[in-house]
Amino acid sequence: MAAQLLLASRNAKKLAELRRVVAAAGLGDLEVVGLDDVHEYPEEPETGATFEDNALIKARSGAAATGLPCLADDSGIAVDALNGMPGVLSARWSGRHGDDPANNELLLAQISDVPDERRGAAFVSACALVAPDGVETTVRGEWRGRILRAPRGDHGFGYDPLFVPDDEAAGGRSSSELAPEEKDALSHRGKALAQLVPALTELARG
Template sequence: MTRVLLATRNAKKLVELQRILDGVLGSQRIQLVGLADVPAYQEVPETGLTFGENALLKAREGVKWANLPTIADDSGLAVDALNGMPGVFSARWSGRHGDDRANLELVLAQIGDVPDEHRGAAFVCAAALVLPGGKEHLVDGRQTGRLLRAPRGEGGFGYDPIFLGDQQDRTNAELSPEEKDAVSHRGKALRALAKVIAKALPAESAGWTGR
């Protein structure tokens, strides 16, 4: 089984990606570990102006310090009425990184007077795989929909409780994990990345063992 680092401290993301990889590759193929499972290193600031730039920054650092194939993603919410924001600032839109509730409430307040027909939005995800040999792969995924006026559902995380995807009658937070994987931006990106992993890792992993 090949150990692969997911460059995040978000336990929900770790579980989500392991579930997606198992579905594509089989449960005996990849052992996914997070930043809490490797020796600590100084994490690089997310200074990129696009999701792809940030994903690659984080994945390169993981390879540099952990010497493991590293997956990193950057994702967020692009709101039509906010000209595509919060975008790469989604996780810290309220000024406090990772405060999901505050971020959600700020977005709702900012578009409070926007009529329903103009509350379009999309979840966007870029996922990168960087290998110890230096090769890099980048894929993306997108889920379009609209924003509700109040949260619904207890599942998911981030902006899931206010996001109603196209052709859905439930928010992402009301979907089961498997249902969300099938339609979400991250699910689409990571399924695409899993296909890359299936081809890339056997050839690249023979010469290293990690540390």
């Protein structure tokens, strides 16, 4: 029987990225399941001070409740001109969890008078993998870029329409204008998950 891996995210678009990157890593013997595939369990609030803390909160509760190895991502955007905020508050920056247009609008308004040369930012992803035997692995990926003055593009989610990666391969497009595989190849989440491939390969071996 194939080993199972629980991906603990309630964000459908993030979950799709996690599934895509794990699938692209070619871990054939790993069956990926989502929160909808397991019995409901109480999810702890994401009250950690860091992305790593929150990723561990999510992965630990998933592993404890299901007995499956559990992978969780906690992520966000850290804007230089806002001293790293929204950071861990990215999903609910406007006060409404997961309201991407409202979050984007508030962020743009807050830095409307920040000149182009100081509009740097980084997407950050911390991914935690918690195995049933209690072994925990935490990794982090960062993606540097700049914040636009208006949204552009319709792929991705969250702050993607406001973020132009520094990478030459992006050619000045926003991360919302990149094809999904292009985003995965450059993104914070792609970089974080790449570091988990050895641990995931171990899991797949059983």
